[in-house]
Amino acid sequence: MEIEVLEGIFDANEIIAKENRALLDRSGTFMVNLMSSPGAGKTSFILKTLEGVEGEFSCAVIEGDIAGKVDSERIAEIGVQAIQINTGGSCHLEARQVNTALGRLDLGGVDLVVVENVGNLVCPAEFRLGEDLKVMILSVAEGHDKPLKYPLMFSESHVMIVNKTDLIPHTDFDLELLKETVRKMNPSVEIFEVSCRTGEGISAWCGWLKDRVRGTRAETKN
């Protein structure tokens, strides 16, 4: 006997992602899901971003790593609350893990949550966490040919950050070709070029992000 099922295998994750969304909406908290391959500069980028929005927003960071707490210690050093999730070998964060981490935060007092996903350009793109923005980083050292190799990540992200732009003069990295390819795959993508090392481009990104976070707060007050 054949039984019709028609159920998506990621549906369970989608349901919890929606619960996270509702939780964040109630407190007017904005959440960023930050994804990249290992070593693209996620933690440095978060530190620069926290510095850039300091004074206006109260922030928290959820750190997803396979093991260890090196990243959350770096965040805690600057006085920002950081919650570590160890995925125990799993290559991506799922909505339920973020749900547990959100439960440990006093969301009423938090304007911006940045989730640092596990370093991986493949799997995190499949799992919605309930975020407002999916932000991905591609660093110059990885090469401009990555979008067609990892299409889901590049087409799902709302924002692409090109990091380590200070390295461009030393490489064959073709920034214009990268942008052209990604805009075809993802016409509404916002692209920011930054160097966490020199600080170049960070203020443009932070300015844009602040506008988005302010928008969320204004909606909750109304």
Place this chain on the structure above:
Amino acid sequence: MHELSVVESMMAVVLKHAERNRARKVNRINLVLGEMSTVMEDPVKFYFDFVSRDTIAAGAELSFRRTELIARCEDCGHEWKVQEYDFTCPECGGTNTEIVSGREFQVESIEIN
């Protein structure tokens, strides 16, 4: 490679529907896998053998129906098969596009007795 957790989620869906229909055995699982999904057939089959062990789905055959990446232009309504992940509408040049198929990973049906 997240196929282990994906297969666990898949098994939860399969067993829920099997139990609901009082199945004694699941013989076949018919899956739909989109061209753009990051999930791969071979690791799914590999982990399925582990995860289904000692369940009524042990030994079930896995069948994959692949769907092509199809987009629809929200401006002119044109639907087309996307090549090289270029989501620009080939008819009107519009960029306001929706994915119609090719993203899914779904249990379409199960065959039980």
